[in-house]
Amino acid sequence: MNKSLIVSALALTLLSGTALAETADKRIALSNNYAGNSWRQAMLQSWDTVTKPAVEAGIVAAADAFTTAENQATEQAAQIQNLILQGYDAIVLNAASPTALNGAVKEACDAGIIVVSFDGIVTEPCAWRIAVDFKGMGKSEIEYLKDALPDGGKLLEIRGLAGVFVDDEISAGIHEGVAENPQFEIVGSVHGDWAQDVAQKAVAGILPSLPQDIVGVVTQGGDGYGAAQAFAAAGRPTPIIIMGNREDELAWWKEQKDASGYETMSVSIAPGVSTLAFWVAQQILDGKDVPKDLIVPFLRIDQDTLEANLETTPSGGVANVEYSQEDAIKVIEGE
């Protein structure tokens, strides 16, 4: 959220007092396998903005971020073993591989270290997992369209990168939603690879073969702006294109909204999920009973929250949300 929320969360922990006493001498490390795109950069930045005040307030003793020099599982396994040697009490982990780090994670657990994986999760049973409900995300797009277009109609689906499990999951959610709402029909499907230029080319390629009355475009993020450009270039009316929280998408949406009252919604995973993992680790260190599998909520932007989100999203970046200790407790309690 924003600074005031973080501050209020800190105030709350200071008032409650117990959390402070239990984890004040604990050190948490972030093990990250990749920092080469805007999403990961935002993830690391969020980690910094949230953990620094937490360290200063004495909630934890340290919260250091480590990124491997190369995106390789063997490299990250060695990094985790080094973190064990450095005596951290908890390791928050965005893993290069769901399985290839299990040996190192097991070593950490055996050394009494709490391991919390998020985004790139690990399958080792002794670790906690903060997974993203990609299927639910896909389904939520159809649920939005159901309300926006009560009569239903023909949809175009833009998928992500073929062969990646995230693509399969989001698409499965979309198709599940369509199966439950037979007034909708997916008449075409292209791969946009989560990139605006690829999506634009793919959509431009399939448009001539599609009927004129496309009412909606379901997407996976990073492809909405490209789809809009393709529709405009073909001289077609712009359908409801679901956006993916990228800055260029939100800016385009704002432009259309101001010009013609265009309505849609935008949904994706906030890079700030790293901060949720941080608080979950802190809660586990505090002795809280936390279930091993948690689901992270996705970040949704609607017509009325567009301006506020666009303002806080850096140019070329992704809309973000940082979690507070309260948010983490809510997720843990399944609210």
Next chain:
Amino acid sequence: MTWLTAERWRLLVPAVSLTVLLIAVFWLQPRTMSYTGLNLLFNLAVPIALATIAQMLIMMVNGLDLSMGTFVSFVACVTATFLQTDPLVGALILFGCIAIYGALGVVIYLRNLPAIVVTLGMSFVWGGLAVLLLPTPGGAAPEWIRWVMTSKPPFVPMAIVASVIIAAAAHWLVMRSSFGVVLRGVGGNERTVERAGWSVLRARATAYAMAGFFAVLSGMSLVGLTTSADANIALRYTLLSIAGVILGGGEFVGGRVSPIGAVIGALTLTLAASFLSFLRISPDWQIGAQGAILIIVLALRLVLTRREARVAH
């Protein structure tokens, strides 16, 4: 200075650099100075050491294996799938792999092909097979491999014991056995070996098959540590193994290799990464810093090889 033979000079730099790094790591992070500490520091070096020995065997006969990383990844996938569910089929596949490596040696010799091109081509074959076998990461390590890799021998951690065994076995094979002399001779002066009545074809095939054998061991031990595989798990091993051989005193041509040095080289590379991580150097600089360590060690070696030449004369 009679005990300082050329072979020992060759070992001096790697041994000294490893010791210096080790002392630095102990000083930075005293926790590493324990049984578990040493094991955590070095256990991931065991598969790298095995891959380095494999690379060394190929370099010994003037080749270079660019498929090492993908091959070890493929072996890891086989180990985590077939060898676990169907030990017999798994073992057959792995023996087949060693046979293919031997055949590669034959093809490279008979057709007079550059090894670098053949192995580059093979890297796509191994990579493709690994993805076919495990399209998504998974599989499980066979119990017995897991047991070996996580065993806790008394006094000395498994990682050190394994490194010593690997170094001793490879040293005996290459430096002490009579066939090892022939193998090194093939790299040094192929024609002389041929004139002396040895089959160069057989020697090359054996060198490649032995490399395949050590690479198979590398993949198996890696899965023993990670508990499961991933088609891209060991891609780094191609360059790490080459760097390990060179760091350990080996040379690209001429059959000049040092098995003990190669193992030390692999340990040094692993330790250098930990050292930089303990120093809290930002990841943006880590690759550069790793390169700097390599250059320093190699520069040291250059200075000392000049002395080595003087000692030899």
